[in-house]
Amino acid sequence: MGGLVLTAGLLLSLGMATLARGQEAGGENMVVSHGYSFYGDLKYPEDYKHFDFVNPDAPKGGEISVVALGTFDSMNPYTVKGRAGALSSTMYESLLGDGAADVYGEEYGLLAEKVEYPDSKDWVIFHLRKNAKFSDGTPLTAHDVLFSHNLLLEQGLPSYGAAVKKRIPKAEVLDDYRIKFYFTEGISRRSLIDQVGSVPVWSQKWYEDSGARLDESRLETSPGSGPYMVESVDVNRRIVYKRNPDYWGADLPINQGRHNFDRIRVEYFGDDTAAFEAFKAGEYTFRTEGDSKKWATSYDFPKIRAGQIVKTELPDGTPATPTGFVFNLGREVLQDRRVREAIALGFNFEWTNESLQYGLFSQRASFTQDTPLMAEGAPEGAELEFLQSLGDVVPPEMLSEPARMPHVSKPERLSDRRNLRQAMKLLDDAGWPVGADGRRRNAEGEPLAITFLFNTSNEGTLAAVVENFMANLDSMGITANLEKVDPSQYTLRERDRDYDMVFDNYRPFLGTGTGLHQMYGSEDSAFSVFNPAGLASPMVDAIIDASLMAESREEEDTALRALDRALRYEFFMIPVWYKDSHWVAYYDMYEHPEPLPPYDLGYLDFWWYNAEKAEQLKAAGALR
Known part of the structure; x- marks a missing residue:
């Protein structure tokens, strides 16, 4: 659960499986396979027994409990209204599974036992497993797959429906266990087969019998085909999922060593301060930590000292999430880029890291930080040739100047006078001089005011970071308003893009895919929830389009390196910090494979419960 979602273009695996090939009547080569990757290379062969990174003998049983902050009012994760409960999509499966956390851009059959397509990828046929069924015992067939595909088009996110209809003009059921999808001529074949292969499958019978809609907020859940089902829901307090004892797919190779807990419990809290105290008291048992101050200073309590709670850093092989202060370009x-540049100069990463974050972070510069796709220096070789081939959409300076790097500040004090002087000159040049009252106004007398929207569930170190950032802006003469709202209001206002700035993130990428257009492209920029800045750049569009047409991994990597360079040039986000490990703390009754796979921490997936250790903790009074 978790990890990146775009097709990978970085890793080549040794010992790749050979795909079965045939020839159709028209003479085109056919591929029939137990999985899918765009270039046809799969690490695991058709007769694989389990993924390499799991423990196939992991015991089943026990409970893991985790935390969620804020509130929820729905158990329908696909609604465009309300706030869905944590993990509420975990009950639903797709034709292809996403469980190979040790490789990138590879998917293996889950509901589908095999996938069939021509070399042209003009269409695909999925062959479903005939024993697949929903948790209510009804069979899962190709009719349910088609129903789910159409339901998302009609009642899902408008941006999703608009994009998919252009690329997938037709889908048809061939028989109860075969479904065929056709793809639009003349477009990239990226993110087509994996797109339809990843659609969650719902019960057509349940939706038709109940009259429910996908876009409505509701607590009732439709039956899923996955290993877990809802046991109980206590709104805004707790959600419990239990293992389906009749799970149809328990013996599949893709599921070996996975889904090991009998129950997954989610405890809700209004803020992280209350949540942390609850963890110390044993109200939940597994915690991923994101607050550097807590990590550095608060994990020294009796249960830690007694060894009853494990505090550890585990390696994270995914690229750093592009998190930062996002500008609303609307x-x-x-x-005015000069205004954005000036505002950025008010953020002192070095002081923030040393004074508020205990020196635990590095400063992020790139959207593909510390990977081979990170742009460095001025473009040269294949990347320079690629950028030149795009013509006038690429600014001349991008062809000769180094990739944008964050400014450097002095760590000794919050206000770096050199940076603030530079920022104030930029604001003067942009037509926002300082008045007699110390406030900046334009020629019409309007004040330069910035509203920063902040989610109160993030109170703690992040609040202190933002407050100090706002203080520096105020010292420049900018009227900086920090507006703190509760999680439900925050969700609504973020969807409506009702803010000037917000602390948010984009998704990192290791490969190309049409999801890049949803995040960084112009077409959906006015409303895409994945593009909080509203970035709309012809240059970025052209680079994404070119990456989608790449015919080799080398061409793809070149285009994505250029994309990183272009995104940094457009400057719609002030990058903040990152780390290359997971901070986790948990009661010492959970175990995990060694080594962990690079692309998923997997604590809800392939970790397991040690019943003997759990009894010792209970006997010692460490757990309730």
Whole structure:
């Protein structure tokens, strides 16, 4: 659970499986396979027994409990209204599974036992497993797959429906266990087979009998085909999922060593302070930590010292999430790059890291940080040739200047005078001089005001970071308003893009895919929830389009390196910090494979419960 979602273009695996090939009547080569990757290379052969990174003998049983902050009012994770409960999509499966956390861009058959397509990838046929069924015992067939595909088009996110209809004009059921998808001529074959292969499958019978809609907020859940089902829901307090004892897919190779807990419990808290105290008291048992102050200073309590709670850092092989202060480019004042540059100079990463974050982070520069896809220096070789081939959409300076790097500040004090002087000159040049009252106004007398929207569930170190950032902006003469709202209001206002700035993130990428257009492209920029800045750049569009047409991994990597360079040039986010490990703390009754796979921490997936250790903790009074 978790990890990246775009097709990988980085890793080549040794010992790749050979795909079965045939020839159709028209003479085109056919591929029939137990899995899918765009270039046809799969690490695991058709007769694989389990993934390499799991423990196939992991015991089944026990409970793991985790935390969620804020509130929820729905158990339908696909609604565009309300706030869905944590893990509420975990009950639903797709034709292809995403469990190979040791390789990138490879998917293996889950509901589908095999996938069939021509070399042209003009269409695909999925062959479903005939023993697949929903948790209510009804069979899962190709009719349910088609129903789910159409339901998402009609009642899912408008941006999703608009994009998919252009690329997938037709889908048809061939028989109860075969479904065929056709793809639009003349477009990239990226993210087509894996797109339809990843659609969650719902029960057509349940939706038709109940009259429910996908876009409505509701607590009732439709039956899923996955290993877990809802046991109980206590709104805004707790959700419990239990293992389905009749799970149809328990013996599949893709599931060996996985889904090991009998129950997964989610405990809700209004803020992280209360949540941390609850963890110490044993109200939940597994915690991923994101607050550097807590990590550095608060994990020294009796249960830690007694060894009853494990505090550890585990390696994270995924690229750093592009997190930062995001500008709403729809705001007229922020369309002036000089204003954005000046605001950025008010953020002192070095002081923040040393004074508030205990020196635990590095500064992020790239959207593909510390990977071979990170742009460095000025473009040269294949990347330079690629950028030149795009013509006038690429600014001349991008062809000769080094990739944008964050500014450097002095760590000794919050206000770096050199940076603030530079920022104030930029604001003067942009037409926002300082008045007699110390406030900046334009020629019409309007104040330069910035509203920063902040989610109160993030109170703690992040609040202190933002407050100090706002203080520096205020010292420049900018009227900086920090507006703190509760999680439900935050969700609504973020969807409506009702803010000037917000602390948010984009998804990192190791490969190309049409999901890049949803995040960084112009077409959906006005409303895409994946593009909080509203970035709309012809240059970025052209690079993504070119990456989708790449015919080799080398061409793809070149285009994505250029994409990283272009995203940094457009400057719609002030990058903040990152780390290359997971901070986790858990009661010492959970175990995991060694080594962990690079692309997923997997604590809800392939970790397991040690019943003997759990009894010792209970006997010692460490657990309730």
